[in-house]
Amino acid sequence: MAEFAVDPTVPGPGEPPGPGHVPWPAPAGPPELLTGDLVPGAPVLDAPTLDSDLDGLADTTIAPLGDDLVLATDPDHDGHADLVTRVGVHGVVTSRYGPDGRVETEDHPWGAPPPPPPSVDPRTGEWTRG
Numbered sequence: 539m540a541e542f543a544v545d546p547t548v549p550g551p552g553e554p555p556g557p558g559h560v561p562w563p564a565p566a567g568p569p570e571l572l573t574g575d576l577v578p579g580a581p582v583l584d585a586p587t588l589d590s591d592l593d594g595l596a597d598t599t600i601a602p603l604g605d606d607l608v609l610a611t612d613p614d615h616d617g618h619a620d621l622v623t624r625v626g627v628h629g630v631v632t633s634r635y636g637p638d639g640r641v642e643t644e645d646h647p648w649g650a651p652p653p654p655p656p657s658v659d660p661r662t663g664e665w666t667r668g
């Protein structure tokens with residue numbers, strides 16, 4: 539008869555999950571996700587279903603919007619998207635709120651050269667691009 543040893547690092551049935559456990563699917567975020575000024579027409583998307591930062595709470599909605607695919611992320615879980623990426627036939631457009639509260643948009647057409655790699659500014663220690 540085979541003998542089995544219990545691994546004390548693996549939680550048994552009914553025991554709380556250990557540290558680093560990421561529930562899947564992630565618990566739902568707000569019931570809907572508002573896109574505001576980040577997407578033309580400010581569509582309201584379904585509740586986030588994807589946990590992009592592995593904090594255990596769903597923060598990202600992926601939805602078709604016209605001919606585009608929209609990824610809207612709400613990392614602070616207030617029901618308002620903070621970062622929206624639209625993937626369409628012409629390229630990828632990313633919109634987010636800047637430090638002054640205005641919408642900042644980056645447009646990357648398909649076939650365009652990639653942006654310069656990020657580097658650390660030796661004077662400030664900040665990451666920069668270009």
Ligand SMILES: [Ca+2]
Pocket residue numbers: 588589590591592593594595596597613
């Ligand atoms: Ca999350």
Ligand SMILES: [Ca+2]
Pocket residue numbers: 612613614615616617618619620
């Ligand atoms: Ca938010």
